[in-house]
Amino acid sequence: MDAQRLDSWKDEMTREVMKAESLTELQTVRHQWLGRKGKITNAMKGLSSLSIEDRRTVGQQLNGIREYALDLFAQREQEMELQEETRQLQEEVYDMTLPGLWPDVGLLHPITRTRRLIEDVFLRMGFSLEYGPEVEDEWYNFEALNIPADHPARDMQDSFFIDLPGMVLRTHTSPVQIRAMKKYDGALPVRILAPGRAFRRDDDATHVPMFFQVEALVIDRGISLADLKGTLNIMAHELLGDGIKTRFRPSYFPFTEPSMEMDVTCASCRGAGCRVCKETGWVEILGSGMVHPQVLKNGGYDPLTVSGFAFGLGIERLTMRIFGIDDLRLLYQNDMEFLSQFQPYTGRPGL
Numbered sequence: 001m002d003a004q005r006l007d008s009w010k011d012e013m014t015r016e017v018m019k020a021e022s023l024t025e026l027q028t029v030r031h032q033w034l035g036r037k038g039k040i041t042n043a044m045k046g047l048s049s050l051s052i053e054d055r056r057t058v059g060q061q062l063n064g065i066r067e068y069a070l071d072l073f074a075q076r077e078q079e080m081e082l083q084e085e086t087r088q089l090q091e092e093v094y095d096m097t098l099p100g101l102w103p104d105v106g107l108l109h110p111i112t113r114t115r116r117l118i119e120d121v122f123l124r125m126g127f128s129l130e131y132g133p134e135v136e137d138e139w140y141n142f143e144a145l146n147i148p149a150d151h152p153a154r155d156m157q158d159s160f161f162i163d164l165p166g167m168v169l170r171t172h173t174s175p176v177q178i179r180a181m182k183k184y185d186g187a188l189p190v191r192i193l194a195p196g197r198a199f200r201r202d203d204d205a206t207h208v209p210m211f212f213q214v215e216a217l218v219i220d221r222g223i224s225l226a227d228l229k230g231t232l233n234i235m236a237h238e239l240l241g242d243g244i245k246t247r248f249r250p251s252y253f254p255f256t257e258p259s260m261e262m263d264v265t266c267a268s269c270r271g272a273g274c275r276v277c278k279e280t281g282w283v284e285i286l287g288s289g290m291v292h293p294q295v296l297k298n299g300g301y302d303p304l305t306v307s308g309f310a311f312g313l314g315i316e317r318l319t320m321r322i323f324g325i326d327d328l329r330l331l332y333q334n335d336m337e338f339l340s341q342f343q344p345y346t347g348r349p350g351l
């Protein structure tokens with residue numbers, strides 16, 4: 001390691017640096033000199049084998065070379081970065097008039113949006129949300145709701161039974177009525193809304209085997225049919241607009257007495273009569289009634305001191321109504337082209 005040879009290092013290094021054509025190439029050269037196994041580093045390690053005197057002079061010289069190297073690389077690096085920036089500015093021309101790239105924003109499914117709309121209306125009226133299992137105990141789905149095994153009403157709800165004995169895919173959300181009563185354990189008022197899936201063995205233009213319902217149950221002292229009608233009318237106006245008219249028809253459900261169905265004016269003909277409403281001017285949207293005394297008992301409530309109302313509505317039908325969709329099956333084909341036309345609509349809360 002003689003002083004003269006070391007002297008030539010500066011020139012050698014400078015030549016290599018100037019030859020490097022990119023930042024990566026520059027890094028490689030830097031590594032060859034200053035890296036852990038680089039020339040300068042190795043030379044410094046070798047100092048210990050020199051005599052004390054040589055160590056001093058060579059050491060000083062090496063330090064000088066190292067300083068020089070650090071400066072040289074830093075300076076060249078800066079220069080190259082600046083050159084690259086200038087090149088980009090000159091060569092990469094942006095056309096500011098090109099349209100931007102829009103990120104794909106996800107949309108909630110119209111059924112989900114309708115469910116949230118309904119929830120919003122009832123949460124504002126003091127209801128709370130309850131959920132029950134989709135694979136349900138037959139007792140909750142039928143017996144507790146006053147539908148014994150041999151009752152013809154079971155035929156209305158062609159059920160999916162499964163391999164577990166005594167279990168069924170719930171045919172409606174009404175079993176949550178019983179579960180809620182058991183949970184509230186006699187406390188008043190019970191004021192719940194239970195959205196969820198239900199399953200029945202039919203599949204045609206107006207029915208799918210899996211569909212959504214929203215169940216409501218209110219129990220307190222002195223609840224009457226007027227409370228039920230008032231609540232349903234508020235809901236209809238909130239969801240379908242002030243112009244909507246409602247109509248109640250007597251009906252039958254084993255778990256309510258009396259029972260009634262609610263119709264709303266047909267959206268297609270606004271009540272004049274058309275194919276959609278079979279010329280009646282009305283479309284049915286839900287089943288309801290005063291909770292049957294036996295059902296109150298099954299849930300642990302005393303029908304002599306409290307009363308209640310319940311209703312269950314199909315979300316799909318309401319969705320079709322709100323979004324102007326005329327075929328139920330469109331909701332389940334997951335055709336993004338179709339679904340993406342329902343842009344977020346902020347005119348209503350929850351949508």
Ligand code: PHE
Nearest residue numbers: 172174253287288310311312
């Ligand atoms: N569970 C009934 C159905 O699915 C609807 C309903 C709910 C009727 C609550 C009355 C009270 O058809």
